[in-house]
Amino acid sequence: MKRSFSSAFTAGVLLIFLAVLAAATWIDLPLSQALYHPNQTWAIYLEAMGFYPFYFPALLWLLGLANDAEVKGSIRTLCTAAFTAATALMAYSSYHHLESRGVQLAFVPVCIVWTILLFGYVFILAAESRCNAAWRKRERFGFFWGTVYMLLGNIIIHVIKPIWNRARFDEMMQQADFSNFTPWYQPFGAGGSSFPSGHTAAACGLIFLVFICDAFPQYRKYRKFILILCSAYIAAMAASRIIIGRHFLSDTVAACLIMAGSFLLMRRSKMYREMLDKLPLAESDAPEKEIE
Template sequence: MTKTRKILYVGVFVLIAALLVLGVFFDKTIADKMYQPENVMAIILEIVGIFPPFIFVSSMFVVLFYFVKGEDKNRALKKALCAAGAALVYVGFGFTAVEQVFDGFLWRIVVGLGAAVVLTPLTFLIFRKKSQDTLKRLAIFLIFASIVAVISSLISINVLKYLWGRPRYREMIADGDFALTAFTPWYKINGFSLHGHHSFPSGHTCSATNLLVLCALGEVFSDEERKSTMYAVFCGVYIFAMAYSRMVLGAHFLSDVTGGFFIGFLTYAVARYVYFDKSRIVIEAIMQANRPKEDDLTTEEPITEEAPRVEVDVTPVQTEDEILFTKRVVDAQEEEKPPFEEK
């Protein structure tokens, strides 16, 4: 880990701590000022904004699909599992994305299947003509991105949401609790809640934070290292836009989006250190995969004949005006010239 990255991490964690403290005192006030449930851009981000973890995991399955060796005995089964995995991830994306649009389970399944039908073939087309070396590097990166996505967005966030049981701002408004009497600070754990009350932490903000894995592309592709600053700026803008939109819709308080960002960023920072700096087991295994065995690189009959050596003899040729140098190729098998004798 570089010194610059350490300083950056410390700065981010200090900012997170400051925002959480701010949320203790001003969560309700900020929510009252920002609430705009009909904001179109915020609604659009609510629907499509959770895409990063799903894209990374599905792309990983597709790359592994193309990575299966042709002579593998279980080739058909492995490819089928990878294709099914990629499609199922997109079903989950569509099902989750329209949670606030369709209440019915059946309609959400239909949307999920539609997303899989459209997005799965597109993902296969994107990676179809990649070289074997590029596929290896993509596999290394996408496995890392998927680890970050699964641990933060798909496991940690959902576990904490059900455990915390914090009421959302818009839930209290919908119940007529305009005084926000049901409000609880972010640090209070209210207990398990299956239906509703999933305000802390913000899953959408955590999903947006998963985009930070793009900053690690330079670990795999050397030419991407110079773009890391650009990726960081893009991710920062997207994370801020997502967090802002969640507060505008009353889906989360300031401390909720800060908590989501904290989980996403912490997972990214730890995973990057362990995966690329501390332990490179996965990376080494992938780079060794599909390489020919040592036995395949040797032949049964040893090579006994040496290729003829080629020597270059440079002889000066005297002319009236200048000396020109010509090159004459001498075969190694030619007879050796007699030594130069003085007249």
């Protein structure tokens, strides 16, 4: 009964997405014109840093391997270099976004956020050192599949973008000419990368927390709560992309559908189930203190 309810709920959510996508055929352009506010501060900061969750699993996976004494020295060095390069690239991307939007002293918020994140990474490493090997394997299961989710999403999104070639709203707005506007279902547009929304897809990356919950039986009861929080974050990101004119409603909904489909297929894949079943799940393997 529980599984059938879950399947029905999932099907219902997907149908809602499809209905909104269908409605976007008529409301895409007027909605963007009504909501356009390129100087909205919270939307600018989400653009600059809201994509981070997509890459957290990969960074944490690399960091864990880099500090694992059981991993070969050359691999640890490679993981450290990859982690350093990725964090530097993400920080620069955030700075570039903020500076291009006219934010004064754009490096200050970037430095503050990354200082907090790096302290968080140190805390996670310290916590890992107090856990046994079984705990770390389950944790890295979540990081690994979060990384796969990120890679798969990036590939799909960036394969579709040049095919659809859809013009962005803000670029047409600057030219005061919407003749290049095309509906979401029409590929080979006049030029652009509006469809689908990469930032909205990146926000979906926060769902990697569900993979971690899958690996820990005592945390599985929190999956619905996590999905609600993730949905709120994804909705905020989607709204921000429309408000600052980088995407239409259909761009964001399409990204959600792509990532939702990828998520469902991954969790139902044979490889995912086999890896999950092979994890050490004995209660005695868990740390002494657990979340109630």
